[in-house]
Amino acid sequence: MMPGPRKRAPKKIAVIDPDRCFGALACSICQAACPVANCIVEEPDENGRLVCAVRIDACIGCGLCVALGNETAPQARDFGCPADFDAIDLVAFEDVVRTMESAGTADIGAGEPAGA
Numbered sequence: 001m002m003p004g005p006r007k008r009a010p011k012k013i014a015v016i017d018p019d020r021c022f023g024a025l026a027c028s029i030c031q032a033a034c035p036v037a038n039c040i041v042e043e044p045d046e047n048g049r050l051v052c053a054v055r056i057d058a059c060i061g062c063g064l065c066v067a068l069g070n071e072t073a074p075q076a077r078d079f080g081c082p083a084d085f086d087a088i089d090l091v092a093f094e095d096v097v098r099t100m101e102s103a104g105t106a107d108i109g110a111g112e113p114a115g116a
């Protein structure tokens with residue numbers, strides 16, 4: 001488990017689709033898979049249902065939370081978000097920042113994207 005802040009922003013980070021998440025209290029497999037402390041948190045969706053969400057300022061883009069079979073993950077993994085839900089994709093960090101900035105919610109943490 002990595003407790004501290006990351007050194008630099010990753011090229012990609014995980015993004016969870018709340019509409020596909022089974023529920024943070026019912027599942028939480030992604031939280032168990034994630035090596036970064038407090039990276040995947042529980043948040044209410046628009047209906048007040050608790051789902052998992054990835055902190056953009058903490059994710060290192062390792063892909064360990066992504067469902068087996070989802071090709072956005074960069075490395076082999078033993079388990080991840082259940083394939084029935086497949087709620088997590090790795091997305092280009094810059095695209096996530098751009099989306100959050102346009103929504104006025106960006107808090108990106110350390111650094112520029114790797115390779116930028």
Ligand code: SF4
Nearest residue numbers: 034059060062063065
């Ligand atoms: S990509 Fe890695 S660091 Fe980011 S939320 Fe998934 S398991 Fe955690």
Ligand code: SF4
Nearest residue numbers: 021022027028030081
């Ligand atoms: S593993 Fe997938 S379905 Fe389960 S809590 Fe995480 S995002 Fe939701």
